[in-house]
Amino acid sequence: MSEPDHLAHETPQTTPHDERLLLALRTDSEINQAVLQPMLKTGKWFWMLVSILSLIVAWGVYAWGYLIYWGIGVTGKNRPVYWTLFITTFVFWVGISHAGTMISAVLRLLKADWRRPITRGAEAMTAFALMMAALYPLIHLGRVWKFYWMIPYPNNRFMWTNFQSPLIWDLVAIFTYLIGSSLYLYLALIPDMAMARDHVDSWRYKLYRVLALGWRGTEGEWHKLHRALGIFSVAIIPIFLSVHSIVSWDFAVTVQPGWHSTIFAPYFVIGAIYSGLSALASILVMVRRGMRLQEFLRSEHFNALGKLVMVAGMAWVYFWFAGFIVEWYGNDPVVREMIHEEIAGHLAPFFYLQMSANVIPIVLLVFKRVRTTPALLLASTLLVNVGMYTERALIVIGSLQRNDLPFNWGSYRPTWVEISIVAMTFAGFALLYILFSRIIPFVPVWEIKEGRLRYTLRRIGRLLVPTAAEID
Amino acid sequence: MATDANLSVEINRRWLLVVDLDRCTGCQACVVACHAENNVPVVGEKQAAYGRWMHWIIIQRYWEGEYPNVKARFMPVMCQQCTEAPCEPVCPVFATYHNAEGLNAQIYNRCIGTRFCGNACPYKTRTYNWFQPGFPEPLTEQLNPDVTVRTRGIMEKCTFCIQRIRRTEIDSQTEGRLLTDGEIQPACVQTCPTNALVFGDLDDPDSRASQLARSHRSFRLLPQLGTDPGVIYLKGGETNV
Numbered sequence: 001m002s003e004p005d006h007l008a009h010e011t012p013q014t015t016p017h018d019e020r021l022l023l024a025l026r027t028d029s030e031i032n033q034a035v036l037q038p039m040l041k042t043g044k045w046f047w048m049l050v051s052i053l054s055l056i057v058a059w060g061v062y063a064w065g066y067l068i069y070w071g072i073g074v075t076g077k078n079r080p081v082y083w084t085l086f087i088t089t090f091v092f093w094v095g096i097s098h099a100g101t102m103i104s105a106v107l108r109l110l111k112a113d114w115r116r117p118i119t120r121g122a123e124a125m126t127a128f129a130l131m132m133a134a135l136y137p138l139i140h141l142g143r144v145w146k147f148y149w150m151i152p153y154p155n156n157r158f159m160w161t162n163f164q165s166p167l168i169w170d171l172v173a174i175f176t177y178l179i180g181s182s183l184y185l186y187l188a189l190i191p192d193m194a195m196a197r198d199h200v201d202s203w204r205y206k207l208y209r210v211l212a213l214g215w216r217g218t219e220g221e222w223h224k225l226h227r228a229l230g231i232f233s234v235a236i237i238p239i240f241l242s243v244h245s246i247v248s249w250d251f252a253v254t255v256q257p258g259w260h261s262t263i264f265a266p267y268f269v270i271g272a273i274y275s276g277l278s279a280l281a282s283i284l285v286m287v288r289r290g291m292r293l294q295e296f297l298r299s300e301h302f303n304a305l306g307k308l309v310m311v312a313g314m315a316w317v318y319f320w321f322a323g324f325i326v327e328w329y330g331n332d333p334v335v336r337e338m339i340h341e342e343i344a345g346h347l348a349p350f351f352y353l354q355m356s357a358n359v360i361p362i363v364l365l366v367f368k369r370v371r372t373t374p375a376l377l378l379a380s381t382l383l384v385n386v387g388m389y390t391e392r393a394l395i396v397i398g399s400l401q402r403n404d405l406p407f408n409w410g411s412y413r414p415t416w417v418e419i420s421i422v423a424m425t426f427a428g429f430a431l432l433y434i435l436f437s438r439i440i441p442f443v444p445v446w447e448i449k450e451g452r453l454r455y456t457l458r459r460i461g462r463l464l465v466p467t468a469a470e471i472d
Numbered sequence: 473m474a475t476d477a478n479l480s481v482e483i484n485r486r487w488l489l490v491v492d493l494d495r496c497t498g499c500q501a502c503v504v505a506c507h508a509e510n511n512v513p514v515v516g517e518k519q520a521a522y523g524r525w526m527h528w529i530i531i532q533r534y535w536e537g538e539y540p541n542v543k544a545r546f547m548p549v550m551c552q553q554c555t556e557a558p559c560e561p562v563c564p565v566f567a568t569y570h571n572a573e574g575l576n577a578q579i580y581n582r583c584i585g586t587r588f589c590g591n592a593c594p595y596k597t598r599t600y601n602w603f604q605p606g607f608p609e610p611l612t613e614q615l616n617p618d619v620t621v622r623t624r625g626i627m628e629k630c631t632f633c634i635q636r637i638r639r640t641e642i643d644s645q646t647e648g649r650l651l652t653d654g655e656i657q658p659a660c661v662q663t664c665p666t667n668a669l670v671f672g673d674l675d676d677p678d679s680r681a682s683q684l685a686r687s688h689r690s691f692r693l694l695p696q697l698g699t700d701p702g703v704i705y706l707k708g709g710e711t712n713v
Contacts, residue, residue: 071624072585073602078523080596082587137586143625146584150564159582160566167564167586254592255558255697400591404694405549407532408596410523 028449035441036199038291042438046290053431060424063417064139072142074417081400081412086140087250089422091268091392092275093133093429094174094247096385099276100126101181101240104188105233114304116451117296120192120444121287121437122280123185128432129279130178132425137170139421166253169246177236177243184232190215190225191446207439244272251395257334258399263326267319274312275388278361278381281305285378287437296443299372306371309381313362320358338402346411347398350390357387486574486702487632488674489658490684491548493708495668496531498546502660502669503529506550509633509659511619513605526599528630529660545708548669550660551576551597551630552693553702559589559598567627573637574702578629585625594697598629632671632702633658653679674702 026034067074077084103122107115138144150171152161161168194215197208215221248268251259261267281302288297327335342351361380370376401410458465506512506528515524529550536543557576559568567583568576590598604624607615615621618635622628640656653672661669672681684690689707692700 071603072600073519073524073624077587077602079525079590079599080523082590082600140587141585141625143585146625149582149584162561162564162566164561165564165588166562167588171564250588254562255594256591403596404594404697405532405596407530407534407547407549 031445031448031452032195032199034295035443035445036196038293039196039438039441040200046434046438049434050431053427053434056427057424057431060420060427063420063424067139067142067417067421068144072140074415076413076415076418078410078412080403080408080410081397083140083400084397084412085393085414085418085422086136088389088393088396089425090133090136090140091247091396092385092389093129093136093425094244095268095272095275095388095392096279097126097129097133097177097181097276098240098244098269098272099280100124100129101184101236102273102276103280104184105236105240108229108233112304113451114301116447117293117443118280118284118301118305119188119447120185120440121284121442123181123188124433124436124440125276125280125283126181127178127185128429128436129276130174130181131432132429134174134178135425137167166246166249170250173239173243173246177239180232180236180239184229184236187225187228187232188444188447189440191217191222192441192444195445196441204439241269244269251399256399257332257403258327258338258395261323261327263319263323267316267323270312270315270319271388271391274309274316274358275385277305277309277312278384278388281309281381282378282385283433285374285381287442288374290434291437291442293443296448302374302377303368303371306365306377309384310362310365313358313365313384317359317362334402334404338399341402342394342398347394350394350398354387354390354394357383357390361387484675486674487553487637488672488681488685489550489553489632489661489703490670490672490681490690490706491703492668492670492684492706493545493547494689494706495664495666496546496548496708497666497668498531498533498544499665500531501663501665502548503527503531505659505663506630508614509616509619509636510631511607511615511621512599512628513601513607513622514611515602515605519602524600524602526601526605526628528597528599528628530597547705548660549595549597549693550703551632552595552699553630553632555700555702556698558592558594558697558699562588562592564588575632575634576629577634578627578631580620580622580626580628583626585627587627589627594694594699598627601626601628633660653681 075084075086100122103115104119104126108119138147141147149159150161150168152163152168163169189211190213193208193212194217197205197212200208245265245268248264252261252264254260284297284302284305288294328339341347361384364370364376364380370380397412401412403409507514507526510528512526512528515526519525529548532547532549534545534547536545553575555574557568557570560570560576563569564586565582565584567579568589569579571577585600587600590596590600601622601624605622607621616635618639636658637656641651644651644655653676656671658669658671661671670681670684672679674682674685676682684706685704687706690704691707692704
């Protein structure tokens, strides 16, 4: 245990236990400033990054325009590979969006204390990843202006949508999730908007004043906020489970070999959690460095997040294996051909990339040193998402190349249009995220302050003693 | 027995196409006839090589045996007009649906191009307009006015020449007589030089098609999927060398 003098001198603390006390030494206004300063000060590198990302997005928008002008033929799709990188990336982004709610709602309900500094970043990730995901069903139509035909609206020609189609479930689920997660993000944001409003001027003041909805921090307001967050946390969990289940049913309800599987829904959900948590860890490592939030995002948080990624990874392996072994023993001729393609055929590089990139990080994250060293954590979680992207590509594109009649087997080559549009959403996500982090307090200040009450220093006689309290 | 109020045509039929694999020589005349009848665009060599041909009938060719005793087997595969069609429930906008005669109807103008039906179809007989289809002169002169010319981004497939079915039905009704067997001929059936294709009513036990369907040689494609197709194949023997 540290000496009181030792603490008082603000010597850098190294052990996780002591790190928790870092904030205990700060006053509320110091915390406010520590969160607000990185938002207000943007360096040269930030604008360089914004420009590069904007250029990639602009190029992607041009590619999309090119696709709209000429037709879906400018992508690498053909018969029978009707869905390719667009749907792969759609599944990927929906997957990424899952961790936000997972972290925020589940951990809030479980009262896991380490969630506090990372909830905002996670919720923002959900919202932006969903926005990127929602672009793909539009893009992949080619004639994007026909999209509204999928929306059930009364019209004089009595045309209705087919609620048997998983694409309609997708539409409903994604819109529900987008609205739900945006509201959830915004609810938890209100007290921080009020805090920011009170500390800035110019256009930011006007913006925050509107967004804070006149928050004053009265007892009644806090009570309502906690109640609303409690309700949202419960309500959004079935939505988040249903969204990726429905995405899996886009595939599983068909009789296409390799897709027609009952385990797809939970397998996709667990895969989404695995890739989403990994993406969150990667993003937090990068944002922490970029915005100098070392004080808030500490090794204890990365340690806990790393453990969660590891557990999700193990669950993914279990579900993958449960699906694979049934297909292997089922020995259906087409599925056998697909498995052969993956293990020893032309899909083998992707298959081994998928397996190694998904399994090696699990082994790495067993070690605490990997979980708590930002660079190592970043490397392993980025690897997970390489693996998960490959997995989705193998499911979508790999399966479609084979089907019941061998004469219809095909292959697929991506084109510059598809790659540009995929790059556009990655850059677009990063762009939205870093702009968001400069406008909205990235660390939920009120949650930190609330959590800080738990780990505090109390003077008992001549000693300063760290104490932990149970708070709601 | 259902009646279609709009057409005032009594409908109690299940259309059936019988494909005799013993007679098929793989000459592709049916494919050409289908292109002409149904305004199916020609996409050119480069696109076709990349698997973007638009043929509604695909003459699948399989090699059997080892050199020098190799046999080419031909199997024309068109939309199987499944009773339990996997393509139908997945379309979000009802662009493909089941009509009272057991046909999978395709509404081109309703299609928004999700291509979900193409993935769901186990026979992969649906084709997609990847680009704006072109009909270079003088092909525009022979476009069939009874069939919609599709634009890009639309799924299409064999319809059993539904325009011919409708026209013959209406003609026979105005003349106040019943349809006779063999009166309706889709373009492929009309063109086939070896009479490998027979079209008729499965529910009429005396029609030639339904008689052939009862042959010991008859089989349906991928019966394990339970799609109950409206196309019946007659097994090929030794003649198809």
